[in-house]
Structure formats: C-alpha cells, structure tokens
Amino acid sequence: MSDAARQEQLLTQGFCHFPKILNQEILGELIRVTDRLLDAEPAEHHQKVRYQGSNISVAYQDPVFARLFTWPNTLEALASLGYPDPKWWSSFLLSKPPYGPPLYWHQDWWAWDHPCSADPHLLQAFLMYYLTDTTRENGCLRLIPGTHARRVDLHEKLPPAHSEETYEAPLDAPMFSLHPQEIDVPVKAGDLVVGDARLLHAAHANQTGQRRSLLTLWYFPAFKDLPEPIRAFVGRKKPLEPPDWWEGDAGKLMESLVPRYAGSAEPAQWNRVPGEHLKY
Numbered sequence: 001m002s003d004a005a006r007q008e009q010l011l012t013q014g015f016c017h018f019p020k021i022l023n024q025e026i027l028g029e030l031i032r033v034t035d036r037l038l039d040a041e042p043a044e045h046h047q048k049v050r051y052q053g054s055n056i057s058v059a060y061q062d063p064v065f066a067r068l069f070t071w072p073n074t075l076e077a078l079a080s081l082g083y084p085d086p087k088w089w090s091s092f093l094l095s096k097p098p099y100g101p102p103l104y105w106h107q108d109w110w111a112w113d114h115p116c117s118a119d120p121h122l123l124q125a126f127l128m129y130y131l132t133d134t135t136r137e138n139g140c141l142r143l144i145p146g147t148h149a150r151r152v153d154l155h156e157k158l159p160p161a162h163s164e165e166t167y168e169a170p171l172d173a174p175m176f177s178l179h180p181q182e183i184d185v186p187v188k189a190g191d192l193v194v195g196d197a198r199l200l201h202a203a204h205a206n207q208t209g210q211r212r213s214l215l216t217l218w219y220f221p222a223f224k225d226l227p228e229p230i231r232a233f234v235g236r237k238k239p240l241e242p243p244d245w246w247e248g249d250a251g252k253l254m255e256s257l258v259p260r261y262a263g264s265a266e267p268a269q270w271n272r273v274p275g276e277h278l279k280y
Contacts, residue, residue, distance in 0.1 A: 003080045014148035014199035022190035053096035070253040083221035087259035095213035096139045096206040103203035104175035106161035111268045117277035124197040127217040139206040141185040148196035160272040229268040235261020
C-alpha cells in the first residue's frame with residue numbers, strides 16, 4: 001500500500017497497517033521482557049482487567065522499551081503519514097491469557113467536550129504491536145471503520161471506556177455484541193497497526209492455549225498543532241522523564257518525543273463519552 005493510500009485509509013476509516021515494522025531481534029527481546037512482566041503480575045490484577053487480559057503500564061522497566069519508543073521504522077511510518085514530529089504519551093502491555101474472554105467495544109479519546117473532537121484529522125493515535133501472529137481464534141483486533149468521525153447505534157449503548165462498568169459487565173452486554181459493520185484486523189507478529197483514538201474497536205476472545213500479547217503505544221502525531229487546552233492537559237501532567245541510565249542516541253531521541261507545555265491555558269476537561277461533536 002502506498003503512503004497516499006495509507007493516509008487516505010487513516011483519514012476515512014480511522015486506521016492503517018504497516019507490515020514488518022519490528023525485526024526478529026527486537027521482537028524476541030520484547031517477548032522475553034513482557035512475559036517476565038506478565039508472570040510477575042498478581043492474580044487479582046488479571047481478574048479486574050480480565051477483558052483486556054492485562055493492563056500493565058510500560059515505560060522504563062527495561063532498556064528494550066527505549067528502543068521500541070524510538071524505533072526508526074515506526075518514526076518513519078508516522079512521517080510517511082504526514083507526522084514527522086510525534087510525541088509519545090504512554091504505553092501498555094495488554095495480554096490475553098489462554099482461553100481469555102473478548103475485549104469490549106470502546107473508544108479511547110478523552111476530550112469530547114472540545115470542538116477539536118470533530119476534526120477529521122488524527123489527534124491522538126494508538127500504535128499496536130502484536131507479539132504473536134493474530135487470528136480470529138486467538139483474539140485479533142476488530143473495529144468499525146469510520147467510527148472515529150461518525151456515530152453509529154453502538155455508541156449509545158456503551159459506558160465510558162475502561163470504567164468500573166466495563167470491568168463488571170456481563171458477556172451478554174451490548175459492549176460485546178457483533179456489529180454488522182465490523183471487520184477483523186489479523187496481523188503478523190512485528191506488524192504495526194496505527195489507529196485513531198476515537199475509533200470504536202474491540203478484540204475477539206482467545207480460544208487457544210497460548211498467550212496473546214500486544215503493546216499499545218499512545219502518541220500525539222502532531223502535538224504542536226493541537227489546540228492549546230489539549231496541549232495544556234497533556235503537558236501539565238508530569239511527563240515520564242527518561243531515567244539516568246537511558247543514555248546515547250535513544251535517550252536523546254526520547255527527550256524530543258516527550259510532550260511539554262509551558263503556556264497558561266486552562267486544560268481541557270477529561271470526558272470519554274462522545275457528545276455533540278460526533279455526528280451521525
């Protein structure tokens with residue numbers, strides 16, 4: 001797929017796919033490190049976030065994450081979409097255990113009160129790296145194309161993403177339903193899926209006996225162009241500064257990826273419920 005075709009798909013459908021972004025060396029290292037983090041998690045953590053499988057914030061636990069956040073192929077992919085100066089915000093390890101349940105429908109944008117929410121261009125992006133090949137059987141991504149920019153009936157049936165209501169919902173709730181417009185997005189290990197934070201997405205259950213893990217990285221692709229209240233909210237949260245041991249080129253590059261704000265604007269309000277800015 002050409003750069004122009006991916007740009008168009010991201011604008012109109014809310015996602016695009018880059019094959020073979022990670023090489024086998026870093027992929028193997030990420031699998032070893034994430035397996036160690038998952039094995040160290042207490043059982044009660046997995047029970048609370050059973051629909052996600054896990055929800056472990058990752059940043060500087062291991063030097064391999066320094067390489068991932070600043071991975072040249074990823075930065076080149078974002079530049080090819082028209083975003084040469086992205087800013088990283090957070091990252092999470094999400095892993096479905098063997099025979100883990102599905103992940104509910106949700107979107108992750110958090111500033112729906114602000115008019116910029118109606119902007120068709122990418123405000124915040126999720127970058128998903130699956131660490132194994134994915135299929136419908138082991139819990140691949142599913143999404144409803146275009147729902148970053150238009151409302152569908154499902155929007156009215158969903159609670160705020162990753163709230164207590166979602167954690168405690170029964171499997172027959174609308175948030176687990178099949179939708180006539182949904183598609184599956186199976187990928188290979190080391191591929192990259194870039195998606196709009198406003199896009200409705202979910203994941204199938206893991207019906208296999210193997211763990212299915214992914215790393216979700218959150219970026220602001222064009223942070224300097226965001227409205228000042230959005231930048232104020234992001235920048236006034238204490239940024240995750242690179243540790244002293246993170247030296248060399250990765251450390252220097254990571255410093256340029258941290259979002260900062262020094263102005264005086266009132267921060268945007270946190271609201272994960274799509275409102276008037278999302279039209280039918």
